[in-house]
């Protein structure tokens with residue numbers, strides 16, 4: 055008998071760890087599971103006592119939701135379990151009053167792309183996840199913004215190109231949502247907005263512990279100016295690396311490579327943001 059259950063991370067953490075390990079011993083979720091389960095609503099598809107599929111829905115506020123961590127037991131993939139789970143997450147989202155759901159999917163993950171497309175998600179944006187490194191170059195220096203201070207001039211990165219913004223992460227990396235200028239005030243209050251001459255970025259230091267990594271949302275400046283400034287900031291903040299979702303095109307990927315940014319070791323080079331609007 056197959057059923058969908060919401061699980062309690064506090065009670066089911068060990069079982070979840072075993073489930074993930076059995077599906078994929080190298081699953082990145084295992085690294086930071088404790089932090090990962092703290093946010094969001096966790097669902098499993100069960101068959102009798104056995105768990106066969108798992109996924110998470112995260113209410114981001116502003117009627118926006120984030121879907122992540124979908125996993126089906128390796129030997130049970132391609133049998134519709136992922137579809138059943140995603141339908142369950144959509145129904146949970148409706149019950150919470152969420153109006154827009156998003157998820158990121160690598161271009162090489164055909165099964166996941168088909169699954170989300172079948173459930174009404176559409177690709178809206180191509181991104182690439184890139185890693186940068188600290189450097190002690192003489193770049194323009196970035197400093198924390200003061201209350202009420204705004205970047206000088208228009209923003210040029212993700213929010214400007216499509217109205218989508220990295221909302222800055224919880225434990226599992228950037229989540230993307232609708233751009234809203236009040237995010238700048240929130241980041242300033244949280245000490246995450248950094249400004250320099252013609253440059254701006256939101257930064258969360260110590261987003262990941264090993265290696266010490268800061269999460270970055272570029273906002274203003276050319277890659278040629280902003281990337282070295284971020285390397286210098288990482289160096290000053292004692293970070294061993296930084297990481298960001300960046301806009302993706304063939305030309306931009308060449309620029310990122312020339313500036314020493316590297317693709318993420320686990321994720322593919324082209325990542326698509328999928329969106330499901332106005333849930334009925």
Ligand SMILES: CC(C)(COP(=O)(O)OP(=O)(O)OC[C@H]1O[C@@H](n2cnc3c(N)ncnc32)[C@H](O)[C@@H]1OP(=O)(O)O)[C@@H](O)C(=O)NCCC(=O)NCCS
Pocket residue numbers: 123124125126127130131132133134135136137138158159160163164165166168169172
């Ligand atoms: C992605 C995943 C959750 C999908 O679950 P699933 O139970 O296999 O999904 P379903 O059977 O409901 O359907 C998947 C769709 O992909 C297709 N598919 C399955 N395996 C495929 C493969 N190797 N290549 C291409 N398409 C594939 C299925 O035919 C189906 O397409 P259809 O709707 O046109 O019939 C599952 O494969 C999985 O756990 N993968 C590993 C973890 C992962 O990648 N998670 C997603 C992160 S975004």
